[in-house]
Amino acid sequence: MEQSELIRKITAAFLTGDRWMLYLKGLGITMQVAVMAAVLGVIIGTVAAFMKISVRKNGKKTILAHIANIYIDIIRGTPSVLQVMIMYFAILASSKNGVLIAGLSFGINSGAYVAEIIRAGILAVDKGQTEAGRSLGLSNFQTMCSIVIPQAFKNVLPPLVNEFIVLLKETAIVGYVGLSDLTRVANQIASKTYDFFTPMIGAAVIYFVIIKILTKLLDRLERRMRRSDNR
Amino acid sequence: MKKLVALLTAAVLCVAGLTACGSGDTPANADSQAAGGRPVLVVGTNAEFPPFEYVGDNGEPDGFDVALIKAVADKMGMDVQMENMEFGSLVSAIGTKIDAAIAGMSITEERLLEVDFSDEYYEAVQFVVVPAGSEIAAAADLENKTIGVQLGTTGHTIADESITGADVKTYNKALDAVNDLINGRVDLVIIDKNPAEVFEEQFSGQVEIIDGAQFGFEPEFYAIALPKGSEMVEKVNAALAELKADGTFDALVAEYIQ
Numbered sequence: 148m149e150q151s152e153l154i155r156k157i158t159a160a161f162l163t164g165d166r167w168m169l170y171l172k173g174l175g176i177t178m179q180v181a182v183m184a185a186v187l188g189v190i191i192g193t194v195a196a197f198m199k200i201s202v203r204k205n206g207k208k209t210i211l212a213h214i215a216n217i218y219i220d221i222i223r224g225t226p227s228v229l230q231v232m233i234m235y236f237a238i239l240a241s242s243k244n245g246v247l248i249a250g251l252s253f254g255i256n257s258g259a260y261v262a263e264i265i266r267a268g269i270l271a272v273d274k275g276q277t278e279a280g281r282s283l284g285l286s287n288f289q290t291m292c293s294i295v296i297p298q299a300f301k302n303v304l305p306p307l308v309n310e311f312i313v314l315l316k317e318t319a320i321v322g323y324v325g326l327s328d329l330t331r332v333a334n335q336i337a338s339k340t341y342d343f344f345t346p347m348i349g350a351a352v353i354y355f356v357i358i359k360i361l362t363k364l365l366d367r368l369e370r371r372m373r374r375s376d377n378r
Numbered sequence: 379m380k381k382l383v384a385l386l387t388a389a390v391l392c393v394a395g396l397t398a399c400g401s402g403d404t405p406a407n408a409d410s411q412a413a414g415g416r417p418v419l420v421v422g423t424n425a426e427f428p429p430f431e432y433v434g435d436n437g438e439p440d441g442f443d444v445a446l447i448k449a450v451a452d453k454m455g456m457d458v459q460m461e462n463m464e465f466g467s468l469v470s471a472i473g474t475k476i477d478a479a480i481a482g483m484s485i486t487e488e489r490l491l492e493v494d495f496s497d498e499y500y501e502a503v504q505f506v507v508v509p510a511g512s513e514i515a516a517a518a519d520l521e522n523k524t525i526g527v528q529l530g531t532t533g534h535t536i537a538d539e540s541i542t543g544a545d546v547k548t549y550n551k552a553l554d555a556v557n558d559l560i561n562g563r564v565d566l567v568i569i570d571k572n573p574a575e576v577f578e579e580q581f582s583g584q585v586e587i588i589d590g591a592q593f594g595f596e597p598e599f600y601a602i603a604l605p606k607g608s609e610m611v612e613k614v615n616a617a618l619a620e621l622k623a624d625g626t627f628d629a630l631v632a633e634y635i636q
Binding site for chain 2: 236240241243245322323324325327331334335337338339341342343
């Protein structure tokens with residue numbers, strides 16, 4: 148491709164009519180949905196994780212554990228694009244706030260995965276730790292709060308970050324329900340300039356940079372938390 | 379810092395390299411041979427636009443445009459293979475993935491920069507779909523409203539460029555936009571006359587349609603999009619003229635549109 152042609156395409160994709168503003172707005176929608184979903188997902192996921200590991204005195208699963216299992220099964224067993232569309236076109240058909248619907252839908256989706264992450268994190272803490280806590284005279288609840296959870300937190304942080312990264316990228320499907328997120332904006336500009344390459348690469352670079360920054364920040368946090376580890 | 383510069387340079391080179399491949403001359407599909415020996419014309423459409431194109435009961439695109447392009451290709455001694463794709467990506471796929479596009483596509487200046495068009499075969503105007511009992515009636519009523527459109531259509535262009543203060547929501551399908559109109563998420567939908575009429579019938583009592591002429595929308599002309607500088611334009615035009623002369627065209631209009 149000639150250089151002038153490339154410049155023309157870049158100009159059309161980003162500069163004409165201040166189109167770069169559209170990408171920023173799209174990124175705003177993407178971030179709103181992702182952050183809302185992440186917060187909701189962690190809340191739902193934590194609750195579901197504790198529901199799932201709850202046992203009765205005779206060692207069998209509680210009703211709550213069964214409910215959590217069904218929730219996780221259904222969410223993991225259906226495509227998220229379908230979940231968003233069901234939420235938008237069927238369940239919450241009367242709501243006008245698309246961002247809220249998408250955030251809610253992705254939050255419920257993410258909650259199932261977060262639940263499994265947290266459950267795995269808790270189970271990874273050695274049983275001896277619980278036993279030691281109980282021997283020292285702490286109650287079950289106290290052992291959980293002051294011995295198991297602080298250790299589990301370090302276990303779950305990396306997979307949680309990973310889940311957020313997946314979530315951020317997965318929001319690219321909200322264009323299906325009329326939201327103008329980053330991916331959709333790139334598509335809109337492509338359909339106007341008839342050049343798909345430049346806007347799509349542009350959007351890809353923006354996603355990449357955002358996620359790179361996130362990873363760096365969370366790397367630092369993780370290292371900070373490991374400072375007390377003697378290894 | 380040096381690393382960053384090196385990384386950026388690498389990225390730019392990669393992009394440039396990819397671009398070079400992307401713009402290379404991909405052979406057109408026009409000369410590929412069908413099993414029967416007749417060359418195959420690969421035609422793109424977006425089968426979400428009744429009565430011009432829709433997915434028929436057999437899962438293949440059907441409708442006026444599909445029947446028309448088959449008749450045109452027959453006159454040219456070719457078979458047709460339909461490709462159903464997003465409307466917004468049709469124009470950029472012409473010349474690479476498809477040989478032509480017929481999709482109720484209006485001739486516009488922007489599209490003419492990228493493709494050539496055959497002679498027009500249908501005159502259309504954009505219609506405005508509003509909820510039943512809406513007070514929208516004149517051009518000024520359209521300002522500062524939330525407008526639903528199908529991505530990349532002329533309705534999209536009108537909403538984006540000719541209406542002040544419009545909050546434009548883009549959908550993959552016109553039906554999704556009308557669905558959101560009924561759910562109260564958009565105030566109006568701008569779409570071509572014929573599909574608007576189909577929606578009015580389907581959602582009677584829930585939506586009303588208004589002729590775009592009332593809002594000063596210009597009439598548009600549908601045509602078949604072909605690669606820029608293609609010699610097919612003349613052949614297609616000749617076939618179209620023949621079909622109009624021998625009554626086939628009117629028969630198709632009667633069958634699909636009226």
